[in-house]
Amino acid sequence: MEKNLIQNVRETMPLVHNITNYVTVNDVANILLACGGSPIMADDAGEAAEITSICGGLNINIGTLNARTIESMLLAGKRANELGHVTVLDPVGAGASKLRTDTAIRLLEEVRFSVIRGNVSELKALWSKEGTTKGVDADIADRVTEENLDEMVQFAKLLSGKTGAVIAMTGAIDIVADGEKAYAIRNGNPLMSKITGTGCMLSGVVAAYCVANSNHLLDAAAAAVVAMGLCGEIALKRLKESKLNGTSSYRTYIIDAMSNLTDEILEEGMKIEVRS
Amino acid sequence: MEKNLIQNVRETMPLVHNITNYVTVNDVANILLACGGSPIMADDAGEAAEITSICGGLNINIGTLNARTIESMLLAGKRANELGHVTVLDPVGAGASKLRTDTAIRLLEEVRFSVIRGNVSELKALWSKEGTTKGVDADIADRVTEENLDEMVQFAKLLSGKTGAVIAMTGAIDIVADGEKAYAIRNGNPLMSKITGTGCMLSGVVAAYCVANSNHLLDAAAAAVVAMGLCGEIALKRLKESKLNGTSSYRTYIIDAMSNLTDEILEEGMKIEVRS
Amino acid sequence: MEKNLIQNVRETMPLVHNITNYVTVNDVANILLACGGSPIMADDAGEAAEITSICGGLNINIGTLNARTIESMLLAGKRANELGHVTVLDPVGAGASKLRTDTAIRLLEEVRFSVIRGNVSELKALWSKEGTTKGVDADIADRVTEENLDEMVQFAKLLSGKTGAVIAMTGAIDIVADGEKAYAIRNGNPLMSKITGTGCMLSGVVAAYCVANSNHLLDAAAAAVVAMGLCGEIALKRLKESKLNGTSSYRTYIIDAMSNLTDEILEEGMKIEVRS
Numbered sequence: 001m002e003k004n005l006i007q008n009v010r011e012t013m014p015l016v017h018n019i020t021n022y023v024t025v026n027d028v029a030n031i032l033l034a035c036g037g038s039p040i041m042a043d044d045a046g047e048a049a050e051i052t053s054i055c056g057g058l059n060i061n062i063g064t065l066n067a068r069t070i071e072s073m074l075l076a077g078k079r080a081n082e083l084g085h086v087t088v089l090d091p092v093g094a095g096a097s098k099l100r101t102d103t104a105i106r107l108l109e110e111v112r113f114s115v116i117r118g119n120v121s122e123l124k125a126l127w128s129k130e131g132t133t134k135g136v137d138a139d140i141a142d143r144v145t146e147e148n149l150d151e152m153v154q155f156a157k158l159l160s161g162k163t164g165a166v167i168a169m170t171g172a173i174d175i176v177a178d179g180e181k182a183y184a185i186r187n188g189n190p191l192m193s194k195i196t197g198t199g200c201m202l203s204g205v206v207a208a209y210c211v212a213n214s215n216h217l218l219d220a221a222a223a224a225v226v227a228m229g230l231c232g233e234i235a236l237k238r239l240k241e242s243k244l245n246g247t248s249s250y251r252t253y254i255i256d257a258m259s260n261l262t263d264e265i266l267e268e269g270m271k272i273e274v275r276s
Numbered sequence: 277m278e279k280n281l282i283q284n285v286r287e288t289m290p291l292v293h294n295i296t297n298y299v300t301v302n303d304v305a306n307i308l309l310a311c312g313g314s315p316i317m318a319d320d321a322g323e324a325a326e327i328t329s330i331c332g333g334l335n336i337n338i339g340t341l342n343a344r345t346i347e348s349m350l351l352a353g354k355r356a357n358e359l360g361h362v363t364v365l366d367p368v369g370a371g372a373s374k375l376r377t378d379t380a381i382r383l384l385e386e387v388r389f390s391v392i393r394g395n396v397s398e399l400k401a402l403w404s405k406e407g408t409t410k411g412v413d414a415d416i417a418d419r420v421t422e423e424n425l426d427e428m429v430q431f432a433k434l435l436s437g438k439t440g441a442v443i444a445m446t447g448a449i450d451i452v453a454d455g456e457k458a459y460a461i462r463n464g465n466p467l468m469s470k471i472t473g474t475g476c477m478l479s480g481v482v483a484a485y486c487v488a489n490s491n492h493l494l495d496a497a498a499a500a501v502v503a504m505g506l507c508g509e510i511a512l513k514r515l516k517e518s519k520l521n522g523t524s525s526y527r528t529y530i531i532d533a534m535s536n537l538t539d540e541i542l543e544e545g546m547k548i549e550v551r552s
Numbered sequence: 553m554e555k556n557l558i559q560n561v562r563e564t565m566p567l568v569h570n571i572t573n574y575v576t577v578n579d580v581a582n583i584l585l586a587c588g589g590s591p592i593m594a595d596d597a598g599e600a601a602e603i604t605s606i607c608g609g610l611n612i613n614i615g616t617l618n619a620r621t622i623e624s625m626l627l628a629g630k631r632a633n634e635l636g637h638v639t640v641l642d643p644v645g646a647g648a649s650k651l652r653t654d655t656a657i658r659l660l661e662e663v664r665f666s667v668i669r670g671n672v673s674e675l676k677a678l679w680s681k682e683g684t685t686k687g688v689d690a691d692i693a694d695r696v697t698e699e700n701l702d703e704m705v706q707f708a709k710l711l712s713g714k715t716g717a718v719i720a721m722t723g724a725i726d727i728v729a730d731g732e733k734a735y736a737i738r739n740g741n742p743l744m745s746k747i748t749g750t751g752c753m754l755s756g757v758v759a760a761y762c763v764a765n766s767n768h769l770l771d772a773a774a775a776a777v778v779a780m781g782l783c784g785e786i787a788l789k790r791l792k793e794s795k796l797n798g799t800s801s802y803r804t805y806i807i808d809a810m811s812n813l814t815d816e817i818l819e820e821g822m823k824i825e826v827r828s
């Protein structure tokens with residue numbers, strides 16, 4: 001794993017354009033600031049491409065997509081590609097509705113993404129829609145376990161090969177892969193799924209890390225995944241200090257931990273292995 | 277009151293589709309998770325009905341309604357009715373603008389709701405617009421007090437009769453009623469009105485409780501109202517541990533309390549009586 | 553400085569209509585409640601003017617503007633002017649895209665604002681677009697420092713003269729000026745820029761303070777700027793109680809501090825001088 005990935009973010013304060021859902025947008029903005037980046041949100045077609053052009057990266061999240069914002073996603077994505085910017089896709093709910101699946105597929109067809117960050121179900125929806133390996137649906141269950149880990153790594157690498165993007169597949173075990181190499185990451189804990197937005201926040205952090213470390217996309221994305229999981233662990237330890245604490249404090253503590261995170265803490269806490 | 281209402285939520289993790297305002301949407305998602313449910317937000321007409329169909333319940337909140345989302349509310353509501361899903365209406369600001377009053381009335385005309393959750397002014401706006409009892413405006417003041425409690429209970433029961441929905445009328449004293457039976461609930465405290473979203477959050481919790489206990493809508497809605505008020509009480513006690521605490525910590529503590537709530541805590545803390 | 557400005561807010565609970573961005577809208581609502589006001593959010597053209605008419609003030613923030621909400625801003629702004637309401641403009645990102653700059657300029661042309669609250673870059677964008685003093689861009693750097701303070705004060709007074717609005721220019725040093733008189737304010741600290749929304753929240757507080765003290769707009773706006781900065785200081789002191797605290801706790805502590813703020817605390821903590 002590359003060194004100083006976090007320091008690079010804190011020193012360059014990468015500006016990230018987010019077209020994202022209104023459920024978790026505040027958390028995304030705050031964790032982007034906490035990790036050392038700088039967020040801009042803008043989703044009108046009248047300015048989406050222009051705002052992207054002043055940024056270093058673009059984070060597209062389809063969590064509460066609508067006809068108006070889909071157009072903006074496409075405009076911003078194409079401009080970001082022209083400018084060689086880092087682009088992240090978070091296909092929230094792909095597979096849950098035709099609109100989401102179709103939009104995610106369309107985005108993949110019209111925009112090149114540096115990283116795609118999703119859970120297994122969402123990534124499977126992207127894959128199967130491409131129509132080449134129906135079997136993926138049948139063969140790969142929706143949870144990454146020790147038993148199916150090799151199979152999942154293989155799927156992530158294939159999806160990376162198809163899309164040209166680094167794949168960050170998050171779940172009980174996270175996999176971050178390009179076509180050549182894959183990391184399995186065991187940071188984090190199940191309580192993180194009891195607050196909304198940990199996935200969306202992670203996608204924002206992935207964007208910031210990748211902009212600041214654009215020559216090392218795979219490592220930057222993996223470091224962001226580790227960082228988010230590790231913040232979940234640090235926050236859980238703190239949470240247990242009082243029995244009155246619950247999930248809302250947990251959210252606060254996760255973002256707090258991100259704002260205090262350093263390369264040293266990351267290195268000491270990372271539970272990562274190469275699987276390839 | 278039925279037993280194990282909360283346990284039923286935690287065991288079944290009901291998926292609730294929310295078409296809600298962007299002011300408090302994050303709090304609604306987080307309290308839905310905290311109470312044991314699972315939230316999905318989707319407000320585009322292109323997917324509203326489809327998303328509803330994979331859920332167990334629908335929570336419509338008109339807090340920041342617009343032409344686009346009103347259409348989605350109607351589409352999702354009708355589909356939810358076809359599927360026999362639990363439906364909750366939170367008519368935020370009905371009475372404050374013609375658009376809100378008209379939209380709430382239209383929703384009531386075109387969609388059958390399982391529960392309507394609002395304050396007295398909002399519920400009066402629903403009622404008077406129906407044109408049958410102009411007197412309601414004059415006779416019923418906007419606060420539920422010990423003095424007008426019987427009258428308010430009567431109004432809630434009448435509104436329930438008209439709409440076919442369980443009425444959850446919240447204020448200093450809360451009333452939860454169907455056409456036959458009414459509960460008066462004295463949990464909660466005035467500080468809850470100093471944070472935004474306690475009403476919206478409650479509507480989300482009502483939806484989750486009702487989905488998980490769909491054979492006991494009245495009791496489920498009443499339990500949700502008690503739960504929210506009780507969390508307000510637990511949070512207030514915690515708030516007083518430090519003079520530096522204020523309203524933002526209060527919001528955190530309320531959601532924390534909800535994530536720790538059990539049937540035992542509920543039963544011990546409920547201040548509820550049957551009024552009918 | 554006028555006395556009892558905060559007490560006036562807490563006693564009258566001014567209702568403020570906000571047409572604002574969805575990134576920080578929840579924080580704006582909560583800090584409006586914390587400072588003693590009462591928020592309403594409504595951005596549909598079908599109700600924007602009507603909602604404004606039941607309020608005491610209007611806070612327009614272009615942070616995530618779009619074609620639909622721009623129309624609502626204009627409708628609400630004009631109605632607010634007809635009714636003599638306090639109007640606040642927060643030109644978020646003016647200068648960052650043509651849409652934002654043009655919209656801010658158009659709002660200034662069609663609506664009279666009581667107060668404009670922005671950073672130096674945003675206010676410069678408003679000014680230079682007017683085309684009279686290109687030099688402002690060249691002469692005035694984007695940070696207010698002790699060195700350029702007099703020049704910045706002069707710029708604020710000129711912009712106030714042009715627009716008829718009190719100018720609240722916030723940065724390392726804040727300047728609040730009308731055409732005659734200016735305050736320089738040194739409350740606050742750099743960590744405030746590491747959470748999203750301190751500017752948006754301040755604009756909400758400015759609106760509430762100005763509605764409750766409408767005969768003293770300059771002092772009310774200055775008091776709001778002091779209040780926000782002072783809450784940032786109080787929150788920072790609290791933040792240092794634990795090394796685990798970070799930026800998300802900081803946000804909570806700022807709003808907590810606002811909910812506990814009194815005229816006495818304000819008077820004791822204000823770092824303000826007249827510069828004119």
